[in-house]
Amino acid sequence: MGLKETQILFTRLCVDAAFRDQIFSNESGVEGVAFHSLEKEVRRQARSLVNKRLGVVKDILSGTCAAMGSAFAEEFRDFAVNTKEPQGVNRHRLDALAFVEWLSGSARSKPLRRPFFDLLKHEITPVQMWTKGRRSAFRFHLHPPRRLLDLAQAGILPNALPLRPCLLLWMEGNKNKRGYFWREFSPWC
Numbered sequence: 001m002g003l004k005e006t007q008i009l010f011t012r013l014c015v016d017a018a019f020r021d022q023i024f025s026n027e028s029g030v031e032g033v034a035f036h037s038l039e040k041e042v043r044r045q046a047r048s049l050v051n052k053r054l055g056v057v058k059d060i061l062s063g064t065c066a067a068m069g070s071a072f073a074e075e076f077r078d079f080a081v082n083t084k085e086p087q088g089v090n091r092h093r094l095d096a097l098a099f100v101e102w103l104s105g106s107a108r109s110k111p112l113r114r115p116f117f118d119l120l121k122h123e124i125t126p127v128q129m130w131t132k133g134r135r136s137a138f139r140f141h142l143h144p145p146r147r148l149l150d151l152a153q154a155g156i157l158p159n160a161l162p163l164r165p166c167l168l169l170w171m172e173g174n175k176n177k178r179g180y181f182w183r184e185f186s187p188w189c
Helices: 003-015 017-024 039-060 062-068 070-082 091-104 114-132 145-153
Strands: 136-141 166-172 180-185
Touching (some): 003 017, 003 039, 039 091, 062 070, 114 180
Antiparallel strands (some): 166 180
16 A cells, blocks of 8 residues: 555545444454554544534634533534535535534434524524625524623523514625624614
8 A cells, every 4th residue: 555545544534433433343354454553543633633623613603602512512523423524625614504504403302492593593694605605694583693692602591582583784894894794683782
């Protein structure tokens, strides 16, 4: 096995949990024998790659991470094991989008609380705009996102909140002010 083949096999061992388990359970034959002595290192590297993905997604979904606490990391690790890692330049944004779908979809055993769902929808909007190439977007929320973010950062996002519907206008900044910005419109704000 040449260097290129060894690198490809090592990378696959690190990112594909099912393949890794097959190789290290001696069911595969000769293909992974070169890495049997390095099983501990390969597994450590695989955890390191998942933790790197987790760190980037935590930055994108910081309010959600604060609201979920340690459950965020547990959910993400479960997500990472059960899904394929996105590829390419935008892989971190795509990873965040897929994780939001994971959290809000049927992959979870229990449904999301409504305030938490509003917070998640709010935080993923700039990523959705970026991936779709949109310069503006309107979003309707049952709870004001600014209040949800404040509660999440304080670690006290309750199961239910009084309804305070609001409309958000998202805009992409220009060359002097880069990023995505939002403005909230509500009679209660």
